[in-house]
Amino acid sequence: xxxxDYSAYNASGKLVxxxxxxDSDRQARRLLKDKKLLxxxxxxxGQKVTTKGSKVRRQARVDNLDLSLLLHQQAILIQSGLPLxxxxxxxxxxxxxxxxxxxxxxxxSEITEGxxxxxxxxxxxxxxxxxxxxGVGVGEETGHLHNILLRLSExxxxxxxxxxxxxxxxxxxxxxxxxxxxIVSMMMVWVVPKLTAVFASRNRDLPWITEVVVSISNxxxxxxxxxxxxxxxxxxxxxxxxxxxxxxxxxxxxxxxSPGIGRWVRMADISDWSRNLGVLLSSGVPALAALKxxxxxxxxxxxxxxFNRVTEAMRQGSSLHKALEDNIDGSGFLVHMVGSGExxxxxxxxLLRVAEYYSARLENAVDVFLKLLTPILILLMGGMVLAIMAxxxxxxxxxxxxx
Numbered sequence: 030x031x032x033x034d035y036s037a038y039n040a041s042g043k044l045v046x047x048x049x050x051x052d053s054d055r056q057a058r059r060l061l062k063d064k065k066l067l068x069x070x071x072x073x074x075g076q077k078v079t080t081k082g083s084k085v086r087r088q089a090r091v092d093n094l095d096l097s098l099l100l101h102q103q104a105i106l107i108q109s110g111l112p113l114x115x116x117x118x119x120x121x122x123x124x125x126x127x128x129x130x131x132x133x134x135x136x137x138s139e140i141t142e143g144x145x146x147x148x149x150x151x152x153x154x155x156x157x158x159x160x161x162x163x164g165v166g167v168g169e170e171t172g173h174l175h176n177i178l179l180r181l182s183e184x185x186x187x188x189x190x191x192x193x194x195x196x197x198x199x200x201x202x203x204x205x206x207x208x209x210x211x212i213v214s215m216m217m218v219w220v221v222p223k224l225t226a227v228f229a230s231r232n233r234d235l236p237w238i239t240e241v242v243v244s245i246s247n248x249x250x251x252x253x254x255x256x257x258x259x260x261x262x263x264x265x266x267x268x269x270x271x272x273x274x275x276x277x278x279x280x281x282x283x284x285x286x287s288p289g290i291g292r293w294v295r296m297a298d299i300s301d302w303s304r305n306l307g308v309l310l311s312s313g314v315p316a317l318a319a320l321k322x323x324x325x326x327x328x329x330x331x332x333x334x335x336f337n338r339v340t341e342a343m344r345q346g347s348s349l350h351k352a353l354e355d356n357i358d359g360s361g362f363l364v365h366m367v368g369s370g371e372x373x374x375x376x377x378x379x380l381l382r383v384a385e386y387y388s389a390r391l392e393n394a395v396d397v398f399l400k401l402l403t404p405i406l407i408l409l410m411g412g413m414v415l416a417i418m419a420x421x422x423x424x425x426x427x428x429x430x431x432x
Contacts, residue, residue, distance in 0.1 A: 033072065191391060367380070
């Protein structure tokens with residue numbers, strides 16, 4: 030059922046905001062009037078307007094850290110003895126951001142209509158991971174909802190930290206290189222030409238390094254706009270190409286096979302898969318359903334296909350460690366731990382240990398990478414600035430000696 034963000038005036042004339050679930054815009058307005066609210070604005074959550082003017086519904090994305098915080102709050106309030114609807118109402122009142130408030134209001138709107146928490150999450154206009162919905166459903170059936178909510182919130186937080194580990198590793202070098210390129214480009218376009226004009230008027234032979242810098246400066250002035258336009262077009266073309274599933278699959282396969290970043294992606298995805306599967310199995314979700322849900326959390330499509338083959342092998346009667354051994358290359362530790370878990374009937378615990386192991390390896394690998402890359406980048410950027418300074422200063426020193 031669609032949900033609508035609304036602003037409406039209450040009986041005292043105060044403007045209030047909220048989220049309401051309804052089959053249509055007209056029904057939403059009628060429901061608001063039944064609550065003695067006069068609608069001011071009404072917008073469907075996740076609605077997108079296309080270039081042709083038509084409207085398309087899509088689920089809005091949710092930050093994993095926000096979702097983890099909200100689930101953790103629900104677990105604490107439910108454990109304190111509050112009914113679910115009341116705990117959601119308290120969370121809405123204490124929400125730190127408007128997005129968190131709208132998210133919880135969409136859940137509460139479904140629950141007030143008599144639906145379960147898991148069904149409210151599934152029908153939410155916000156994109157909730159299937160693993161969370163399945164875990165909540167099991168928690169409602171077993172009567173241990175607060176324990177499972179705590180476990181799910183911890184899993185979401187750890188998974189988000191894994192993704193941030195890779196992001197942190199790439200943000201610093203990309204920022205440093207981008208700023209350096211911008212500064213050097215400005216010098217080439219505005220500073221160097223003014224200085225070299227003075228040298229050219231003297232009709233003297235210039236040092237080779239000055240000639241190189243002057244050539245680069247001339248190129249930047251004449252063709253810099255075209256290069257910038259080409260880069261923008263390339264980015265737009267790449268984003269458009271990623272909408273094609275086959276092209277995106279090939280790109281993800283290339284990332285997975287690339288040195289360095291491919292190993293990081295593999296470790297992050299295996300950690301997420303192991304943690305999701307371990308949490309779902311310990312929560313009582315059936316093995317095949319848990320495998321299917323866990324495979325869906327993997328971001329790399331090439332690796333996701335391999336884990337889908339693991340699920341299919343399990344469906345055909347294979348053991349999990351044999352399916353992993355046949356389909357996931359370079360994961361000896363995972364295969365060994367899963368085999369031990371199946372033999373000792375502690376598969377869920379072993380999977381959580383695997384997740385911790387790969388998370389620690391990922392963090393260590395990124396830390397070493399940054400420690401090695403930082404001085405190298407600083408030396409390279411310093412060398413570029415030194416070359417430009419030498420190109421400017423050598424002709425000046427030569428003219429001073431001549432005088």
